[in-house]
Amino acid sequence: MRYPLDFENSFEKTFLFWLCRFVRNKITNLSNRQVSDKDRLAQIIQELVVGFESIESLKKTMKEVRNIGINSIHVYYLPLEKLFYFMKDFGASSMKEIDEEILSDFLASQTASLSDATKKNYRIALLGFFGYIDKQNEEENGTAYRYGIELKNWGGLAGKSGTKLPSFLNKDEVAKFIKAIADYPFKNKNIGARNRLIIKTILYTGIRVGEAITIHKKDFIKDGEAYIIQVRGKGNKPRVVMIKEKIIKEDLSDWLDICNCEENLLFCNQKGTKLTQSYISRLVEQILLSVGLRKEKNGAHMLRHTFATLLYQNSHDLILVQESLGHSDINTSRIYTHFDKSQLSRTTDIF
Structure with a gap:
């Protein structure tokens, strides 16, 4: 089932809706080999379908998902939680206000002190999130909004010249x-x-x-x-x-x-x-x-x-x-x- 990009005339509720659906999609696709409580995980997946009233309650649930055994979910969730607060401070009223330039500003301000590996994870999370929305949104008239986010020209990474050779024993x-x-x-x-x-x-x-x-x-x-x-x-x-x-x-x-x-x-x-x-x-x-x-x-x-x-x-x-x-x-x-x-x-x- 597909949904309109914006609804309820609230950016916060709309972003939270899409974030819940995206992390649900990632949870069901990530490895569950180390899951310790499969019944609780199934319950959380259903809770994500229903949705959460606040980003704080979703954050608590994501911590629980990690503790259950889906450790890598934070790689996708954490950058998007930070984007939520970034856009909230920006005063966004519509999901359509997010574009490549704003995401580049977000990455520049939020990842300056982070490692290249973490910066890449932020980029992967953003590409995954907006790529998911591109495929899942649809208006009543059958049209869909396309972000087409690529972030190819983001200059936040040090590149090969900034990477270190790994330590090893001779x-x-x-x-x-x-x-x-x-x-x-x-x-x-x-x-x-x-x-x-x-x-x-x-x-x-x-x-x-x-x-x-x-x-x-x-x-x-x-x-x-x-x-x-x-x-x-x-x-x-x-x-x-x-x-x-x-x-x-x-x-x-x-x-x-x-x-x-x-x-x-x-x-x-x-x-x-x-x-x-x-x-x-x-x-x-x-x-x-x-x-x-x-x-x-x-x-x-x-x-x-x-x-x-x-x-x-x-x-x-x-x-x-x-x-x-x-x-x-x-x-x-x-x-x-x-x-x-x-x-x-x-x-x-x-x-």
């Missing part, structure tokens, strides 16, 4: 880190086995921390002298990675002997619930610092960059890097070509 540092994993004094044997297992899994396969903490026991499949691990990446996209059995055999055996995780998860805390990404990152940082390894970013995601960098240096196969990391665009994988010393050394022979 070959000698990796060897030092692997030894540190084995020697680190964990609280007890069980915690040690679990922590060594998850850190090695991330380091030797390059999977994301978020992917590692949601692995199920059935996703670890023995195949000869290796384990095939089924993971779900961004957008709930499936892929498989491999790790040699000898690397994790002892830790895996020790952990499985006492593992009692909810929902058949492979990794969990002492209460049986899912580990957090922040816990794994703090753990990796503690181990790195214990042997004097300091990087600009010492968190667990740095292990993924390390895997990808060494994989490209040893294979010179960008497609392999792309498939191993689960990148949808090969250009995302090209960052790791910057660390290829064998190629860079050729430049020293030019003169």
